Amino acid sequence: MSKNMITGFFAVALGGIYLIATLNLRHPTMGDPTGPKVFPLIVAILLIFLGVLLLMKEIITPKERRSILSFQLPAEGKKVLIRIVITAIAGIIYGLVLVPLGYLISTTVFMLGLMFLVNTFARWKQNIMVSFGFSLVTYIGFATLLHLSLPRGIFSF
């Protein structure tokens, strides 16, 4: 499927869902006469219209001129997607442990994870140095110099 096709379908789908959600909004008897529904309604209709327009334009475009979504080399593209998924999961875990473990420990572990993910296992010394260095420098910079409180967790300094 071409890039414009995907975008068009996405616009129609999102516009449709948004339209249904808008129609289900409560209409208040008080407040301003226009109400909270009108603006979302306009946006929803506009978005569906734009999606349909994009799809129609793409259908009349000759196939060879369409731009296809590709993730470069299939193997490399797959790697990128895997990296993104792992980063996302790491980010969620980071969010869960940040307060209980404290900034220094959880950030070091999060950075270690990311560094090993993108900087290969062979450069493990570099990974460890960058992760520790980053957490320490940002902690000192933000907590000490800028007086913003970062979670201390199990350390108490």
Added chain:
Amino acid sequence: MLDSLNYLALGMHEAFTVTNIMWVLIGGILGTVIGMLPGLGPATGVAVLIPVTYGMNPATALITMCGVYYGAMFGGSRASILINTPGDASAIVTCWDGYPMTRNGQAGKALAISAWASFIGGMISVIFIVFLALPIAKFALKFGPAEMFALLVFSLTAAVTLSKGNLIKGFIALCVGFIISTIGIDAQTGVMRFTMGFVSLQEGIDFLVAMIGLYAVAEVFKNYSSLNAKYGVSKSDIGKVSMTREDWKRCIGPILRSSPLGFIVGVLPGMGGTIATLLAYSTEKQISKHPEEFGKGAMEGLAAPEAANNASSVGAMIPLLTMGIPGSGTTAVMLGALMMLGVQPGPTLFIQHPEIPWGVIASMIIGNMLLLAINLPLVKPLIQLLKIPQRILMPMIMGLAFMGTYLMNYSSSDFFLLILFGIGGYFMLKLDIPIPPMVLALILGGSLEQSFRQALTIGNGTPVLIFTKPISITLLTIAALSLVYTLVKDSITKAKISKDQADKHF
């Protein structure tokens, strides 16, 4: 006139404190560093460095962000000239003649021209801003809901028509931004909208989480595919970073012509540096006695867009400060950060807190001088940073993005949204959907809806007010014309391309 000078004196008083000068310097250096890193533009720079401003008072915060912004523009030019990697769209034109100069062995001269052109462009613009800010703010004070609505429509349309790529996709991005802006409790009626049952969404989605996600996390995701890209310049091939008297003679004309041009384009809401640099470049090419040199390393072709770019980024402060309307992704991020601190830029800001806008204006003078001082002598050690590999840089940018999100509300519950916006932004980049219209809609959607509803209320439920006030009619007409113009221009270009193809076939 005299008023403006009095206020400037107040601003000087505000800007010339040790703290503020220090922060301009730090912001400028950090901005230069981030702007220089391959592929990262000023929007990413400001987004990643926002947490630095959390503990500050609004004036210092805005001054620091301006330092980062201008620093990133200076730094971005370094990367464009030396390694041909523009950080954002407005730096593309710099590559056209800057990189050829590097290949011709004139890297040092190119860096000096770019620094001086940026400096002069910025300074000329500051003079304009001093005398124009107050009259424009006073004019904007007269805007009612109808005018405000029309101005917002105009700015958003301009942002779409001027963003490169498909027009329909630009408007789709705009609508997605509007949708996100409607999430949360409706300000006028108190009705809960589109929260999907999440209590945390009642207050709406923080702009900053969205922006850090779209500009920092998505950029890192994009760069996950080019982790092994190597950039690097050794000290020896740069040469002396200076300009000769002969170089000055060739460059001063383009600089002096491009600065006012860049400023005017920057002031127009919704227009950014990209248009300014393109206009300046093509003007100089047209009036040049040797246009064939352009693109092969002509000094004029570097000086003109550099002056225009900085002039327009200073000019962009006018709609931002006087009307609260950002013209680019970067200024949108700055607006988001200001609103976070409880400051709503607009005409009333000039009355209630004159020290904020005027302090910023005064700080631009210091900032420009400091950046020139950083960029001329220190350029050689700074560009060694280009050698830091992407695979070390990207995790650090990611770390900063998460830290900034945490510090916003001292809570890690927004990490989920941050990742969501990062992934969404990545797919937008992949699908060629422009991100700036969405960011602008996200931040301006609320005002657009409110002004629309207020105008309807005053007009007894009809949009009569919007179509009868002269200012709003004018703005809406220009918006419609720009749309038609873009459509016609696009179809002409397309017809030309297919005609060329047809010619080739037969």
